[in-house]
Amino acid sequence: MPQDIQTDVAIIGAGTAGLFAMKQARKAGKSVTIIDPGPLGTTCARVGCMPSKVALHAAHLWDQREEMAAYGAHGIEQLSLDRDAVWDRVSTMRDRFAGKTEANARKAMGDDLLEGPARFLEPTVLEVALPDGKQQVVRAQAVVIANGSRPIMPDWLAPLGDRVVTTDTLFDLKHLPDSVGVLGLGAIGLEMGLALSRLGVRVIGADIARFPAGISDPELGQQVVEQFSAEFPLWLGESAELSKEDDGIVMKTSQGREKVDMILASLGRRPNTDTLNLADAGFELNDKGQLQFDPATQQVQDLPVFIAGDVNGQRPLQHEAADEGTIAGFNAVRGITRFRRRTPLSIAFTHPDIAVVGARLEDLDPDETLTGTADGSGNGRSVILGAQSNLIRLHADAKTGRLRGASLMATHGEHLAHLLAWAIQRGETAQDLLAMPFYHPVVEEILPDALQEIVSQLPEKDDLPKGFLREA
């Protein structure tokens, strides 16, 4: 048994959250031990944000050819796509992102990296299984839990064997199948279903939810269903039965029956808390087996223990993992500060993009909320881009017009979503935003219609033209 390691901060997981936590602890001059069994390189760069966006980009490039034909390009029908070459490019780009991230992380961690899985013995005492089979005990003043999440893989998928993949293995495929059933149409399922479908794979999508991409607003949900069911079948609102045959998997719901070569299981991700021996080490867990923590401090109960990133199950996004790691690392070494969190922002890069910003519709009181809706049919730039189906829904406080939340499906939606998130975080009202400049012709010109709908419902009326303010 090696001698115990004494450290100021032990960090479990060298992903995005863990590395940001390390930066804060180092900045305060504290000693750090960062523990990870690998593979290093972060989920985002290895099997998440980056490879998925490369695949979407490749799919979008190929998808453009039909529009080019409409603008007089000849010979489009003679083009062919080598899908395996596309996927090889996706994994090469992925290796580049992940390789660089891993190299930078190894350099930053240096000798402070302990390679092996950690588990708790006590809230500030960890045991790490080293590659040589020995157990290393780490005693810390504070601990940051940042060991991420993994794809949900229910037992009932086990009989389907290696015909089931998740995004942990999808980008390693050497040969893309001719057909894929995408089970679960959240952000991952919809993004990957579209990428594969646009690359010529026959895709069937199924989700027990009524709408894909986690949308709860029925008006937007309906528009999203119409838009994307034109690309591949979306079987929504019921669970699909799956059965294995010699040459594939049969997917069945009341909406159809199809045989596919492979299933992409995109049923969500589960936090890796279950691997940490939390209950035996004395932590209190809620009925879902999760730790209680404060999202403004990342502190667990009142212990010198902090939890950041996907593992806390709250905002499983890269920029949130970075923020939470920073907050956790800061609070682990400097005493507790409560941090104001950024406005929630999530974007699926589905082209048109789908985004949800700020408060979700279901969390707003209908009696205190005004909604403005606008679509792309009257927006010149959307028409040029073939995106008349763009739809924006804005929600604002019924008394003041202060913007609370938005959801949208739009070409260039990633930019609109940022603009709206920034306005919401600055506490701007519909009137404020309406008084901003809108260039012509841009997709942003959709916004004034939705904003005016809100302003016209506000109790206090002004006889100035909408979008104009008196000089101060």
Ligand SMILES: Cc1cc2nc3c(=O)[nH]c(=O)nc-3n(C[C@H](O)[C@H](O)[C@H](O)COP(=O)(O)OP(=O)(O)OC[C@H]3O[C@@H](n4cnc5c(N)ncnc54)[C@H](O)[C@@H]3O)c2cc1C
């Ligand atoms: C397909 C896909 C697409 C995505 N696209 C986006 C996107 O476009 N935008 C976005 O914002 N987010 C996206 N995400 C989410 C984003 O990737 C995650 O939110 C983010 O990477 C989480 O970072 P993390 O630090 O919490 O976890 P990770 O980066 O997973 O780090 C956790 C680390 O903990 C280690 N570990 C595990 N168990 C132990 C243990 N017992 N002991 C020690 N170490 C351990 C792991 O090896 C890993 O290195 C996507 C995710 C997926 C899967």
Ligand SMILES: NC(=O)c1ccc[n+]([C@@H]2O[C@H](COP(=O)([O-])OP(=O)(O)OC[C@H]3O[C@@H](n4cnc5c(N)ncnc54)[C@H](O)[C@@H]3O)[C@@H](O)[C@H]2O)c1
């Ligand atoms: N562009 C992005 O920002 C991006 C992209 C991908 C992933 N992510 C992050 O990764 C996280 C995980 O993504 P995800 O899409 O796997 O999870 P998710 O939780 O968003 O979606 C899972 C989907 O599976 C469905 N589902 C659950 N059980 C089912 C069943 N038995 N049959 C059919 N459908 C079922 C759910 O209804 C849901 O729609 C997301 O929450 C997101 O934070 C972000």
